[in-house]
Amino acid sequence: MGDTQVITPDVVALxxxxxAPGMLVLQFAWEGGGANVxxxxxxxxxxICYPGTHDNDTAAGxxxxTNDKAKTAFTRYTGVQDAAEVPxxxxxxxxxxxxKDCIMIMQDVIGLDGSARFNTPGTADGNWVWRSKSFDNFTAEAENMVALCKVTDRAPPGKYDNEDE
Structure with a gap:
């Protein structure tokens, strides 16, 4: 893991x-063995869990x-081998x-590759320019997110009580 992913014991204690909640980033999980936080x-x-943050590439990117070691660890942990399923x-x-919370970027919800990355730290140009042209075509993704919110009990209380399971 790179230096930006190391949280020192004194920071954890504080x-x-x-x-304050800790920050867990799934893209950092796949190296360092089973004890990786x-x-x-x-x-x-x-x-708060993030698949990746605004400073990371998209999940597809x-x-x-990523390296073969991380891909192998991810595949062993999840069973996923198809790149299209990663996000x-x-x-x-x-x-x-x-x-207690999970925050994801829209680019991962709709499965976009690294060309839709929000931000690359240390670069001055090309950051924060990604925009969705329209949300009209995201019905399937929205339905998938609602289903996932239901099954993981992350839907707001009462939000989907009148819908079929």
Whole structure:
């Protein structure tokens, strides 16, 4: 794991002392073995899980550029081998986590590749320019997210009580 992914014990102690949630990023989970805090089975309730953040590539872009060791670990953990399934599996893992919240980028919800990346730290140009042209064509993705919210019990209380399971 790179230096940007290392949280020192004193930072963890401070975060816990003030009750701030931890940040868990699934793209960081696939190296370092089974004790890696970013792996879903190591998540904890006072945390927020992200498949990736605004500073990471999209999940599809991550898969396209990550190393074989990380791909093998991801495949062993999830059973996913098809690159097209990586974004939805990352979201499913985050939503299934015990983390109190899961935040994902729209580019992952609709399965876009690295060309839709929001931000590349350390670069001055080309950041924060991705825009969806329209949300009219995202009916299937919206239905999938509603279903995932229901099955992971992340829907707002009462939101879908009158709908079929």
């Amino acid at each position: 975060r816990e002392e003030i009750g 970013h792996l879903p089975h190591n998540h904890y309730p006072n945390s 991550w898969w396209a550029s 939805s599996k990352m979201i499913e893992l985050g939503m299934s986590s015990v983390s």
